[in-house]
Amino acid sequence: MRTRPLKVALLGCGVVGSEVARIMTTHADDLAARIGAPVELAGVAVRRPSKVREGVPADLVTTDATALVKRGDLDVVVEVIGGIEPARTLITTAFEHGASVVSANKALLAQDGAALHAAAEENGRDLYYEAAVAGAIPLIRPLRESLAGDKVNRVLGIVNGTTNFILDKMDSTGAGYQEALDEATALGYAEADPTADVEGFDAAAKAAILAGIAFHTRVRLDDVYREGMTEVTAADFASAKEMGCTIKLLAICERAADGDSVTARVHPAMIPLTHPLASVRGAYNAVFVESDAAGQLMFYGPGAGGAPTASAVLGDLVAVCRNRLSGATGPGESAYAALPVSPMGDVVTRYHISLDVADKPGVLAQVATVFAEHDVSIDTVRQQGKDGEASLVVVTHRASDASLSGTVEALRKLDTVRGVASIMRVEGE
Amino acid sequence: MRTRPLKVALLGCGVVGSEVARIMTTHADDLAARIGAPVELAGVAVRRPSKVREGVPADLVTTDATALVKRGDLDVVVEVIGGIEPARTLITTAFEHGASVVSANKALLAQDGAALHAAAEENGRDLYYEAAVAGAIPLIRPLRESLAGDKVNRVLGIVNGTTNFILDKMDSTGAGYQEALDEATALGYAEADPTADVEGFDAAAKAAILAGIAFHTRVRLDDVYREGMTEVTAADFASAKEMGCTIKLLAICERAADGDSVTARVHPAMIPLTHPLASVRGAYNAVFVESDAAGQLMFYGPGAGGAPTASAVLGDLVAVCRNRLSGATGPGESAYAALPVSPMGDVVTRYHISLDVADKPGVLAQVATVFAEHDVSIDTVRQQGKDGEASLVVVTHRASDASLSGTVEALRKLDTVRGVASIMRVEGE
Numbered sequence: 001m002r003t004r005p006l007k008v009a010l011l012g013c014g015v016v017g018s019e020v021a022r023i024m025t026t027h028a029d030d031l032a033a034r035i036g037a038p039v040e041l042a043g044v045a046v047r048r049p050s051k052v053r054e055g056v057p058a059d060l061v062t063t064d065a066t067a068l069v070k071r072g073d074l075d076v077v078v079e080v081i082g083g084i085e086p087a088r089t090l091i092t093t094a095f096e097h098g099a100s101v102v103s104a105n106k107a108l109l110a111q112d113g114a115a116l117h118a119a120a121e122e123n124g125r126d127l128y129y130e131a132a133v134a135g136a137i138p139l140i141r142p143l144r145e146s147l148a149g150d151k152v153n154r155v156l157g158i159v160n161g162t163t164n165f166i167l168d169k170m171d172s173t174g175a176g177y178q179e180a181l182d183e184a185t186a187l188g189y190a191e192a193d194p195t196a197d198v199e200g201f202d203a204a205a206k207a208a209i210l211a212g213i214a215f216h217t218r219v220r221l222d223d224v225y226r227e228g229m230t231e232v233t234a235a236d237f238a239s240a241k242e243m244g245c246t247i248k249l250l251a252i253c254e255r256a257a258d259g260d261s262v263t264a265r266v267h268p269a270m271i272p273l274t275h276p277l278a279s280v281r282g283a284y285n286a287v288f289v290e291s292d293a294a295g296q297l298m299f300y301g302p303g304a305g306g307a308p309t310a311s312a313v314l315g316d317l318v319a320v321c322r323n324r325l326s327g328a329t330g331p332g333e334s335a336y337a338a339l340p341v342s343p344m345g346d347v348v349t350r351y352h353i354s355l356d357v358a359d360k361p362g363v364l365a366q367v368a369t370v371f372a373e374h375d376v377s378i379d380t381v382r383q384q385g386k387d388g389e390a391s392l393v394v395v396t397h398r399a400s401d402a403s404l405s406g407t408v409e410a411l412r413k414l415d416t417v418r419g420v421a422s423i424m425r426v427e428g429e
Numbered sequence: 430m431r432t433r434p435l436k437v438a439l440l441g442c443g444v445v446g447s448e449v450a451r452i453m454t455t456h457a458d459d460l461a462a463r464i465g466a467p468v469e470l471a472g473v474a475v476r477r478p479s480k481v482r483e484g485v486p487a488d489l490v491t492t493d494a495t496a497l498v499k500r501g502d503l504d505v506v507v508e509v510i511g512g513i514e515p516a517r518t519l520i521t522t523a524f525e526h527g528a529s530v531v532s533a534n535k536a537l538l539a540q541d542g543a544a545l546h547a548a549a550e551e552n553g554r555d556l557y558y559e560a561a562v563a564g565a566i567p568l569i570r571p572l573r574e575s576l577a578g579d580k581v582n583r584v585l586g587i588v589n590g591t592t593n594f595i596l597d598k599m600d601s602t603g604a605g606y607q608e609a610l611d612e613a614t615a616l617g618y619a620e621a622d623p624t625a626d627v628e629g630f631d632a633a634a635k636a637a638i639l640a641g642i643a644f645h646t647r648v649r650l651d652d653v654y655r656e657g658m659t660e661v662t663a664a665d666f667a668s669a670k671e672m673g674c675t676i677k678l679l680a681i682c683e684r685a686a687d688g689d690s691v692t693a694r695v696h697p698a699m700i701p702l703t704h705p706l707a708s709v710r711g712a713y714n715a716v717f718v719e720s721d722a723a724g725q726l727m728f729y730g731p732g733a734g735g736a737p738t739a740s741a742v743l744g745d746l747v748a749v750c751r752n753r754l755s756g757a758t759g760p761g762e763s764a765y766a767a768l769p770v771s772p773m774g775d776v777v778t779r780y781h782i783s784l785d786v787a788d789k790p791g792v793l794a795q796v797a798t799v800f801a802e803h804d805v806s807i808d809t810v811r812q813q814g815k816d817g818e819a820s821l822v823v824v825t826h827r828a829s830d831a832s833l834s835g836t837v838e839a840l841r842k843l844d845t846v847r848g849v850a851s852i853m854r855v856e857g858e
Contacts (some may be wrong), residue, residue, distance in 0.1 A: 023722060027580065033645070093848050094432040130575060136723035138567070138575035147561060148463050148569035149743020150450065187829035189584060216462070274727065279708065293452060296566035300705065301726035311722035314578020328757035336462040 001032065002065045005040035007074050007098070010034050011065055011090055012081035012334040013046045013053055016104060018133070020078060020114050021056050021318075031314070033287075036323040042282040043068045065090055068304065078313060079234035080131075084108055091116060099322060102316040103307055105130035110205035110221040113212060113321045119331035126329050128316035133206045134159050134285040136308030137301040138315070143289070144331055144394040150291040152214040154175035155253040157287030158280050160352035161303040163229050165189045165283045166266070173248050176234050191284050199228035200266040203251045210287070211253035211264040216337035219253075219264050225344035227267035236268075236422055239354060239393060244384075245270040246278050250382060250427060254347070261342045270352055271428035278428075288428075299358040345402030349429070350379070359390035367392060370414065374397065385398040388410050389418070395426065430461065434469035435750050438503050438528070440519055441510035442475045442482055445533060448739035449507060449746075450485050460743070465748040469503045472497045480654050489524055494519055499510060502529040507742060510558075513537055518831050519555050520545060529557050529572045529753060531745040533560035533738055539634035539650040546762035555758050557745035564587050565712040565737030566730040567744070572642045572718070573760055579720040581643040584682040585857060586716030587709050588635040590732040591626035592658050592678040594618045595711045596697070607731070618712050628657035629695040640682035642692040645766035648682075650697060654773035656696035660763070665697075665851055668822060669812075672855075673697040675707050678858060683776070690771045699781055700857035707751040707857075717857075763828065774831030779808070779858070781824050781852040788819035792845045796821060799843065803836040804828065818847070824855065 008024070024031065024041055034040040037122075044056055045065035049184050060069055069077055069090050069348050077094040079101060081087045087108050091101050091249045101120065103109065109116065109132050120127040121294050130140045132185070134157070143152065158164050161182060169180040184190035196202045204224040211219040229249045237392070240247050248271055263404045271278050276298050281287040285303025302308040323330055364383060371378050379395040396404070404423070411417050435452070439446050451595060453460065454472055463468040473485055474494035481840040482490070491497055498506055498519050501617040506523040508530060510516045516537050520530050521544075530549065532538065538545065538561050549556040559569045572581065587593050610627070611621035625631045633653040640648040658678045669676050673835070677700055682693045699705050705727050709715040714732025718727050731737040752759055786792045793812060800807050813820045825833070833852075839844050 019722070023578065027578070030580070030645075030766075031578060034763060075512055102718075137726060138571035139577050141570060142567035146570050146744040146746055147740065149456070149460060149745075150740040151456065175447070175800035199562070216459075255801060268639070276708075281707075291740065293736040293743070295732035295734075295737055297566060297728075299726075302724045305724040308724055311576065311579040311720065315575040316578075318577035322758070322760065326757040328752070328755040331751065334463060385731075 002037035002325065004295055005038040005211070005271060006035070006324060007042035008039050008076045008078060008317065009043045009045070009074050010081045011045045011077060012040065013044050013056060014080070015306040016054070016309045016313065017080045019051055019082065019306040020313050023310055023314055025247045026057050031318065032370050034318050036325055037321070042074060045320045054278070064094065068097065069094040070097050072097050076317060076320050077101050078317065079103040079105060080313065080380050082107065084111065088112055092119050098123065100126035100320045100364055102320055103127070104313055105127045105129070106132040106202070106205040106209060106403050110208040111206065113209065113281050114218050114333065114335070124329060126320045126323055127319055128330065130316050131309045134287060135303040135305060136303070136311045137285060137299050137303065139287055140213060140276050142299065144334065146216045147291055147294065152289060152291045153255045154290040154331035155210050155287060156201040156246055156277065157251050158277055158285050159251045159287065159303060160197055160203045160249060161283030161285055162190045162194065164280060164285070167229065167232065167247055167249060168281050170232070170278065172238055175232060176235055177232060179384055179392065180264070197284060198230050198324050200226045200249065203249060203266040207251035207253055207264045207266050211262060214253055215255060217337055217341070218335045218336045223341040225265035225267070229268040230399040232268050233422070236424060239352065241350065243270060243395070245258065245272050245426070247424070248277060253429065256342065258273060261340045263342050263347050265344060265347060267425060269425045269427040283330055289317045345400060345405070347401045348398050350396055350426040351404050352393070352424045352426050353408070355389050355392040355394070356418040356421055357392050358416045358418065359385040359388050360416070364392065366393070367411065367412055370410045371396070371407055374403045374410065376403050376407050391421065431466035431754065433541040434467040435464065435753060436502055437468050437505045437507060438472045438474070438497050439470065440474045440508045442473050442485060443509070444735040445738045445742065446509045447482055447485070447511065448740050452739055452743055454484050459671065460747065463747050465677060465754055466750070471503060491506055495522065495594045497527065498523040498527050501526050503709040505746060505749050506530050508534060509742065511779045512537065513540065517541055518619050520546050523739065524548045524554050527552065527554070529555035529749045531633045531742055531749055532556070532558045533688035533742055534558070535561040535631070535634040536795070539637040543647050543762060543764070551760050552599070553758060555749045555752055556758065557749055559745050560738045560741035562638050563716055563734040564734065565740045566714055566716065566728050566732065568716055568728050569642060569738040571728065571810055572639070573763065576718070576720055576723065578680040581718060581720045581724045582684045583715060583719040584639050584643050585706065586680050587677055587706055587714050588680045588716065589632045589678060590712030591619045591623065593709060594715070595746055596658065596661065596676055596678060597710050599661070599663065600666055603663055606659060606661060607780040613666045614688060620775055626671060627659050629655045629678065632678060632695040636680035636682055636695050639680065640691060641764065643682055644684060644691045644768055646691060646768040646770070647769055650692070652693060654694035654696070656698040661697050661853070666854060668781065669699045672699060672781065673856070674826065676790060676853070677706060681856065684769065685775070690769045691778050692771050692775060694776060697852060698854045698856040699749060704857040720770065754788045774834065777827050780833050781855050782837070784821040784822050784823070785847040785850055786819050787845045787847065788814040788817050793820070793821065793841055795845055796823070796840065799839045800825070800836055803832045803839065804831050805836050820850065
């Protein structure tokens with residue numbers, strides 16, 4: 001074993017960073033044996049140096065992250081600050097000064113992954129980011145290495161623990177969205193401002209990263225259709241149950257049937273209770289992958305939290321350190337397929353639509369005509385009437401999102417349709 | 430991209446080999462893009478050259494596998510023959526003549542993994558074998574790379590599809606073992622001689638491989654306790670249901686509570702219906718991994734079959750080819766921890782024991798005394814009597830297997846105990 005240690009700098013020492021530092025210390029011998037050389041924590045950049053950080057020697061702490069990544073003697077920089085800046089500049093600077101980078105920064109990778117990969121390649125260094133998607137669950141490595149000889153057609157996943165906790169709570173207790181969110185906040189699963197989670201921004205960033213790797217195509221955050229889950233109601237769950245379904249916020253990356261384009265989207269959807277993703281409870285994450293040869297695979301585990309995320313960061317750290325010792329680099333960006341990313345209108349799936357309608361003869365015929373005119377074929381209709389009002393629940397066969405939007409627009413114009421109570425996609429069948 | 434192709438030889442062209450050859454041809458462009466150089470099928474060693482193999486050019490087929498691996502111009506040898514010899518000699522010869530090796534051979538790796546890894550290392554070549562455990566499910570790579578910065582404490586898995594199909598059938602239909610086996614045979618899930626599957630030899634080989642990687646310790650097939658599932662009865666399933674459990678044939682690799690030793694075992698066990706492994710149906714495989722930092726992870730997918738196994742082989746092929754191009758090697762054997770492998774007697778778990786006893790007063794007291802004398806604490810007892818005979822179902826708290834064996838031996842000597850109807854371990858709680 002080499003005795004000169006590999007030098008690692010840590011950018012950020014919050015929930016994840018402090019766990020990374022702790023494990024680097026407590027598991028130092030194991031890490032050295034697995035890497036083939038000891039690893040040394042060479043510096044820790046923080047915003048508030050006064051905060052006591054157990055296990056992090058005070059003389060390693062600095063507020064000058066830029067000076068740290070410019071030192072020139074670093075082998076690896078671990079970035080767990082999050083957000084776009086200063087993370088982006090620090091990572092680029094780290095590459096320019098000879099370090100490889102391990103990052104957990106989904107927002108940055110979804111937005112600027114291509115540029116960061118290019119910076120890594122120009123400098124002959126590695127950019128690893130297993131922790132950016134689904135926390136501890138090995139997903140990036142299986143997708144870009146284990147399935148490198150296969151053709152992935154679909155990635156369907158629960159990649160945000162906060163929203164899964166809320167939806168699971170609504171499903172199991174009948175609570176409304178606000179009540180379930182309040183509980184998630186009280187228990188620390190949701191942040192004070194839950195927008196990034198409940199509006200699907202976090203999941204959309206992960207979908208962009210997953211789609212890019214799965215389809216060997218650049219997929220940016222802007223390419224991902226995004227719909228949050230704040231409008232999911234207890235009534236939606238009741239409808240889902242009647243269909244033998246539950247509701248999950250899903251990230252869905254698909255290759256079109258003809259193979260010539262891909263789509264990426266995040267939205268709440270009904271999935272059958274028999275689907276393995278339906279039984280993913282609480283804040284857990286799980287990702288279902290369908291490929292030509294392997295068939296259906298699922299990866300399940302904790303999608304967030306200090307220790308689980310640190311596990312993913314450290315797995316990358318070991319790999320990157322091993323590459324440093326052998327003078328090689330791991331797989332970089334693979335975007336050779338360069339498939340076009342189609343808009344949401346091209347997505348083909350099934351829909352569950354609840355309409356409030358006038359309770360009089362001929363309404364169903366009118367509604368059915370609108371569906372037919374837009375080439376949306378109806379699978380089942382359920383009509384329920386009370387007090388002169390009625391509801392009509394329509395489940396369609398597979399149709400394009402554009403056709404469905406056209407249908408809904410036309411339905412809204414019917415005198416007999418008082419309102420469209422909910423539209424939800426049905427997935428995983 | 431390099432234009433000179435990497436040369437790959439295929440040893441064996443059965444169900445898996447022919448899929449590997451097919452995908453190498455149909456996905457040639459994708460593989461080239463992902464590797465950075467084209468790959469060329471340079472030879473295929475088979476036993477029966479007369480058999481028509483679609484997509485495999487006749488001039489590549491040879492019966493002289495030894496000459497093929499000695500060619501000296503091969504970059505990678507893919508071994509999908511199975512069994513100990515001639516696979517072992519061919520792999521060693523391939524290393525000596527400069528090739529890296531991708532193998533799907535669980536029996537050989539469980540028996541001679543250390544020697545094969547040593548041969549790879551001596552020659553500066555790779556030995557990859559993702560396909561050896563749980564078919565298409567990425568498991569070896571996540572364990573030895575993604576979790577390289579973590580400490581794995583437990584691997585608990587369904588790693589044999591044939592036995593899972595049989596047990597699932599018994600569970601869902603109430604069928605007996607023989608009836609379920611007959612159906613598995615008729616459907617092609619069980620081989621004409623099902624011994625390797627139903628007696629747990631196949632799962633034990635996989636347990637040895639998984640334990641070795643998870644604990645950075647050499648674990649040989651002989652170190653794995655093995656019990657088949659041929660004696661599981663419909664009555665056992667009825668008992669399991671009463672406990673809210675089902676029965677699975679599990680491969681279990683555990684680090685002892687003090688961390689200083691490990692165990693590996695394969696046997697049927699009751700697991701709670703709420704455990705994610707309980708809902709693994711048919712011939713699917715799933716492996717649950719528990720580690721210090723990541724927590725609980727699960728990997729699920731098809732555990733066998735030509736295309737799924739080929740997916741795993743090709744993922745390895747891409748990785749090994751990339752290593753060839755960069756002049757590096759991937760992670761080799763990691764056995765630095767060298768923990769002792771404890772015998773089955775040291776395993777601590779819970780037990781479900783059914784006794785046929787005389788239906789008279791005092792029997793329960795006698796039985797309870799025997800448990801107490803052997804330091805096995807009883808959790809619950811259920812007594813059922815009919816026609817002068819009675820059955821006593823005892824579920825214990827956690828105890829060592831040695832204590833339990835002592836208890837059972839003593840119970841058999843009691844006049845009032847007519848027989849021990851079944852003993853089953855209870856896992857996953």
